[in-house]
Amino acid sequence: MKFEALINIMPHKALLDPQGKAVTGSMQNIGLPQITNVRIGKRITLEIEAVDEAEANEMVETACKKLLANLIMESYDYSVVVAK
Amino acid sequence: MKFEALINIMPHKALLDPQGKAVTGSMQNIGLPQITNVRIGKRITLEIEAVDEAEANEMVETACKKLLANLIMESYDYSVVVAK
Numbered sequence: 001m002k003f004e005a006l007i008n009i010m011p012h013k014a015l016l017d018p019q020g021k022a023v024t025g026s027m028q029n030i031g032l033p034q035i036t037n038v039r040i041g042k043r044i045t046l047e048i049e050a051v052d053e054a055e056a057n058e059m060v061e062t063a064c065k066k067l068l069a070n071l072i073m074e075s076y077d078y079s080v081v082v083a084k
Numbered sequence: 085m086k087f088e089a090l091i092n093i094m095p096h097k098a099l100l101d102p103q104g105k106a107v108t109g110s111m112q113n114i115g116l117p118q119i120t121n122v123r124i125g126k127r128i129t130l131e132i133e134a135v136d137e138a139e140a141n142e143m144v145e146t147a148c149k150k151l152l153a154n155l156i157m158e159s160y161d162y163s164v165v166v167a168k
Contacts, residue, residue: 008127034133043127049118
């Protein structure tokens with residue numbers, strides 16, 4: 001069966017996010033000072049061929065831990081759905 | 085009122101995503117050839133001070149169009165929730 005995973009990888013809350021800080025500053029310049037605390041992470045989508053959802057979840061977990069997320073600096077969450 | 089926006093910015097489906105292609109290749113190397121079609125975009129969270137949800141939505145829309153997304157290459161979607 002084919003599944004689709006939607007993965008969010010964000011910098012840890014406790015860490016500075018220089019890219020987000022820069023964008024927060026830029027919000028002033030485009031007239032949106034009401035927007036603050038911008039944090040920028042990664043959004044990853046992928047397709048998985050697996051027998052069931054449990055196996056698909058396991059594969060996504062492995063991919064996040066081994067390759068996609070840097071657990072020292074980032075945390076991740078994901079959802080797996082049956083691909084249309 | 086304080087709102088929180090969760091924004092996803094992804095490369096258009098029709099476009100090549102070289103970063104995603106590279107990661108798809110790497111999946112083979114970590115023993116997950118079942119994972120294909122990796123696409124990598126941005127996940128952005130931010131806080132907004134607005135009188136109601138409609139105004140917050142409008143600000144996020146403006147921020148995406150003017151600053152966060154490159155509409156030639158990327159599409160975006162977002163949700164706005166009341167901040168805890």
